[in-house]
Amino acid sequence: MKIRVGKKEMLSAVGRVQGVVEKRNTMPILANILLRAENDSVSFFATDLEISVQGSYPAQVQEPGAVTLPARRLLDILRETTDDTIDLETTDTPGWILISSGRSRFKLPSLPPENFPPPPIREGEVAISLPSSTLLELFRKTAYATGENDTKYVLSGMLIQVEGRLRIVASDGHRLVVAETEVTGPPAEVHNAIVSRKAVAEIQKLLGEGDGGDGAPTLYLSKWHAGLQWGRIAITARLMEGTYPDYRKFIPMGNHRKIVATKSELDGALRRVALLAREKTYGVRLDFDESQGGRIVLT
Numbered sequence: 001m002k003i004r005v006g007k008k009e010m011l012s013a014v015g016r017v018q019g020v021v022e023k024r025n026t027m028p029i030l031a032n033i034l035l036r037a038e039n040d041s042v043s044f045f046a047t048d049l050e051i052s053v054q055g056s057y058p059a060q061v062q063e064p065g066a067v068t069l070p071a072r073r074l075l076d077i078l079r080e081t082t083d084d085t086i087d088l089e090t091t092d093t094p095g096w097i098l099i100s101s102g103r104s105r106f107k108l109p110s111l112p113p114e115n116f117p118p119p120p121i122r123e124g125e126v127a128i129s130l131p132s133s134t135l136l137e138l139f140r141k142t143a144y145a146t147g148e149n150d151t152k153y154v155l156s157g158m159l160i161q162v163e164g165r166l167r168i169v170a171s172d173g174h175r176l177v178v179a180e181t182e183v184t185g186p187p188a189e190v191h192n193a194i195v196s197r198k199a200v201a202e203i204q205k206l207l208g209e210g211d212g213g214d215g216a217p218t219l220y221l222s223k224w225h226a227g228l229q230w231g232r233i234a235i236t237a238r239l240m241e242g243t244y245p246d247y248r249k250f251i252p253m254g255n256h257r258k259i260v261a262t263k264s265e266l267d268g269a270l271r272r273v274a275l276l277a278r279e280k281t282y283g284v285r286l287d288f289d290e291s292q293g294g295r296i297v298l299t
Contacts, residue, residue: 001035001037001063001064001065001066001067001088001089001090002061002062002063002065002087002088002089002090003037003042003059003060003061003062003063003087003088003089004059004060004062004085004086004087005042005057005058005059005060005085005086005088006057006058006084006085006086007078007081007083007084007085007086007101008084009057009058009059010057010078010086011075011078011079012057013033013044013055013057014033014044014071014074014075014078015075016044016053016055016206016233017033017044017046017053017071018071018072018075019198019201019202019205020046020047020048020051020052020053020202021033021046021048021071021072022048022049028111029068029111029115029116030047030048030049030117031070031071031072032046032068032069032070032071032110032111032116033045033046033068033069033070033071033074034046034066034067034068034113034116035066035067035068035069035088036065036066036113037059037061037063037064037065037066038061038064039061039064040058040059040060040061041056041057041058041059041061042056042057042059042061043055043056044056044057045116045119046071047117047119049117049238050196050198050199050237050238051196051198051199051202051235051236051237051238052119052120052234052235052236052237053202053233053234053235053236054119054233054234054236055232055233055234056232057232063089063090065090066113067088067090067097067110067113068110068111068112068113068115068116069097069108069110070108070109073108074099074108077099077106077108080104081101081102081104082101082102082104083101083102083104085101086099086100086101087099087100087101088100090110091107095109095110095111096108096109096110097109097110119236120224120225120236120238122220122222122225122227122236123222123223123224124222124223125220125221125222125225126162126191126220126221126222127218127219127220128162128166128183128218128219128220129184129216129217129218129219130166130181130183130216130217130219131216132207132210132216132217132230134181135207135217135219135228136204136207136208137179138166138168138179138180138181139168139200139203139204139207140204141168141177141179142158142168142169142170142177142178142179143158143170143197143200143201143204144170144177145170145171145172145175145176145177146158146170146171146172146197146200147171147172147173148172148197152173152245153240153242154194154240154242154243154244154245155171155172155173155245156196156197156240157194157195157196157197157240158170158194158195158197158200159192159193159194159244159247160192160193160194160195160219160221160226161190161191161192161193162183162190162191162221163190163191165180165181165182165183166180166181166182166183166219167179167180168180169244169247171245171247171250176247176250176251178247178251191221192244193221193226193239194239194240194241194242194244195226195237195239195240196237196240199226199227199235199237202235202237203227203228203235206228206230206233206235207228207230215230215231217229217230217231218230224238224239225237225238225239226239257288259288259294259296261296266296269296269298270284270298273298273299284298284299285298285299286298287299
């Protein structure tokens with residue numbers, strides 16, 4: 001393999017996979033990124049067997065081929081190079097790749113690309129296109145409520161549900177957040193997918209950085225996977241096994257009491273009172289007083 005690619009594109013691709021590459025060395029090759037050059041482009045792929053990231057960037061391909069390189073070491077090299085282009089090529093010594101940029105030369109070891117796990121196969125998927133800002137807002141409103149190391153396994157993930165609308169649910173057993181939005185042409189049947197918080201974090205990162213390209217991102221759900229496709233980048237996550245609790249049972253219905261308050265005033269009061277709350281629960285008592293035109297007393 002022999003290619004030349006822009007530093008900006010290469011840095012973006014390698015930086016994108018850092019949250020996914022396996023760092024525990026259970027399988028050494030999972031700490032690598034797979035690069036494949038063909039047809040004037042270089043594609044990248046990384047996985048920890050639960051989450052996968054793949055994409056492609058334009059490149060000058062003199063000799064097509066595929067290599068795997070240690071993702072963390074490659075990122076360190078790219079950050080320190082000063083030239084705008086990066087040259088990668090195989091050497092006469094099997095298992096070593098030469099990386100050149102300006103007056104710098106590096107050699108990195110390469111594990112056999114044929115040993116790298118294949119990309120996941122998506123079958124029978126449901127695809128929903130939404131503006132990136134809308135999708136990011138749904139995840140931001142819900143992700144914080146996901147359980148951490150919860151005794152109930154599925155609560156460490158988030159429920160993505162398509163039921164005439166796109167609905168995202170998160171709960172840690174003590175609090176519950178449901179956010180939803182209208183979608184165009186949703187399927188008639190109900191589709192449920194439980195996605196890990198790590199996968200959601202990678203999706204949020206891509207949506208927040210906005211480097212997927214032009215057009216709206218597509219959220220898809222299939223029998224075994226869920227993920228996001230945005231331009232040249234795709235994030236795919238294996239679904240968590242299990243059944244998410246029926247969140248509707250925990251949402252009070254028919255409650256006639258309704259209190260309206262100014263957000264900034266209520267937020268400020270909660271922050272002041274929480275200074276003396278127990279650190280374990282941060283419990284705050286709210287009393288609603290109808291006198292003096294109505295007020296909330298926080299203790």
